[in-house]
Structure formats: C-alpha cells, structure tokens
Amino acid sequence: xxxxxxxxxxxxxxxxxxxxxxxxxxxxxxxxxxxxxxxxxxxxxxxxxxxxxxxxxxxxxxxxxxxxxxxxxxxxxxxxxxxxxxxxxxxxxxxxxxxxxxxxxxxxxxxxxxxxxxxxxxxxxxxxxxxxxxxxxxxxxxxxxxxxxxxxxxxxxxxxxxxxxxxxxxxxxxxxxxxxxxxxxxxxxxxxxxxxxxxxxxxxxxxxxxxxxxxxxxxxxxxxxxxxxxxxxx
Numbered sequence: 548x549x550x551x552x553x554x555x556x557x558x559x560x561x562x563x564x565x566x567x568x569x570x571x572x573x574x575x576x577x578x579x580x581x582x583x584x585x586x587x588x589x590x591x592x593x594x595x596x597x598x599x600x601x602x603x604x605x606x607x608x609x610x611x612x613x614x615x616x617x618x619x620x621x622x623x624x625x626x627x628x629x630x631x632x633x634x635x636x637x638x639x640x641x642x643x644x645x646x647x648x649x650x651x652x653x654x655x656x657x658x659x660x661x662x663x664x665x666x667x668x669x670x671x672x673x674x675x676x677x678x679x680x681x682x683x684x685x686x687x688x689x690x691x692x693x694x695x696x697x698x699x700x701x702x703x704x705x706x707x708x709x710x711x712x713x714x715x716x717x718x719x720x721x722x723x724x725x726x727x728x729x730x731x732x733x734x735x736x737x738x739x740x741x742x743x744x745x746x747x748x749x750x751x752x753x754x755x756x757x758x759x760x761x762x763x764x765x766x767x768x769x770x771x772x773x774x775x776x777x778x779x780x781x
Contacts (some may be wrong), residue, residue: 561618
C-alpha cells in the first residue's frame with residue numbers, strides 16, 4: 548500500500564508519503580493503513596535508502612532522494628507513539644539499523660555522515676536529492692550539495708528516534724542492550740554543530756568549512772534511553 552502524491556501527473560513518492568502518513572492515516576483513525584504503508588516501503592529499502600519514486604509497473608524504483616529515508620523514521624515514530632505497536636517496531640528495527648549503518652558508512656549520491664562533526668552530507672553534480680528538486684534538462688535548478696540544514700534536522704531526529712526504539716525493545720529483542728552505533732558521538736556531535744550554527748547570525752553555506760566548526764569540541768557519548776526530538780517538543 549502507498550500514497551498517490553500527485554494524481555494524475557505522477558504516482559507515489561517516498562518523501563510525500565512519509566510526510567503525509569500521520570495526517571492521512573493516524574489522525575483519521577486508520578493505523579492499519581499506516582502499518583501497511585510502512586511495511587510496504589520497508590520491502591523496497593535498498594542500500595539504506597527509501598525510494599524517491601515508483602515509476603510505471605515493471606520498472607525499478609528511483610532512489611534519488613536524501614530526505615525520504617529520514618522522513619521514514621519520523622513516520623514510524625509517529626505510528627508507534629499513536630499505537631504502541633511494539634511488534635511492528637521489532638519487525639522494522641533491523642531495517643532501520645541497516646539504514647543508519649549505511650548512512651554512516653556512505654551510500655548512493657555521496658550520502659555519508661561526516662565523522663568529524665556528525666552531520667550528514669549528500670549530493671553529486673546533476674542530481675537533485677532534497678525537496679527543492681526542480682530540474683531543467685540536465686541542469687539542477689537549486690544544487691544543494693553539502694550539509695543541508697533540514698536534512699540534518701531529520702538526521703538528528705532519526706538518530707534520537709533510533710535511540711528511543713532501541714530502549715523500547717531492549718527487553719524483548721536479542722540485540723545488545725546498547726547497540727554499538729548508539730555509543731558513538733554522532734548524536735551529541737550533530738547537536739553541537741547545530742547549536743554552533745544557531746549561535747551565529749550569518750547564514751552558513753551548505754557545506755561548512757573546517758574553520759566554521761567549534762574548536763576543541765569534544766562531544767559526549769550518547770547514553771541508552773534517549774527519546775526522539777519529536778517526543779520532546781513543547
């Protein structure tokens with residue numbers, strides 16, 4: 548099951564589906580529909596990425612997106628917050644864990660975590676990966692190669708959500724009580740970079756230079772039991 552995002556001009560898109568899922572299926576009291584959508588998309592995760600677009604029947608999905616995968620974490624978080632469906636969380640957790648691993652190691656379109664600051668970089672010439680995806684022929688109208696601000700908000704949220712998922716499942720899963728990726732400084736480093744950027748009145752470029760990073764930053768390790776950003780909203 549999926550969502551037709553732009554009928555009749557185009558069909559189902561990963562980004563649109565995950566953004567719309569809470570309003571279309573959870574707020575309207577149809578969690579069964581949300582569950583089916585989440586499990587459908589899990590089957591098409593490839594190299595740690597959710598499809599951007601499903602072409603006509605019989606054709607391979609397209610994966611030219613950096614944010615659809617990260618919106619998937621938020622859709623799952625919203626679903627679990629509404630249903631407390633631990634069974635689905637346990638089913639999808641290995642998929643999510645592999646997504647995080649490959650985003651840290653590197654996947655398509657130079658999508659990879661910068662180990663120095665914990666931020667997620669992405670982009671290659673001629674490819675549009677964010678919601679600003681207008682393209683004229685071979686020209687990308689708004690190239691956003693680097694560390695786009697909303698992408699890193701979603702990346703941070705995904706890591707916090709994963710920490711919460713691991714805490715929720717640690718009593719019912721054979722996985723380690725604190726998976727190794729959660730013992731990295733990624734969450735703290737990402738938050739530290741965001742705070743540093745927020746403290747400046749200047750608009751930073753998509754890919755900050757080494758000089759823009761906080762000197763001598765020493766991120767603390769993230770402990771087990773952190774919740775997602777969305778859980779902490781006022």
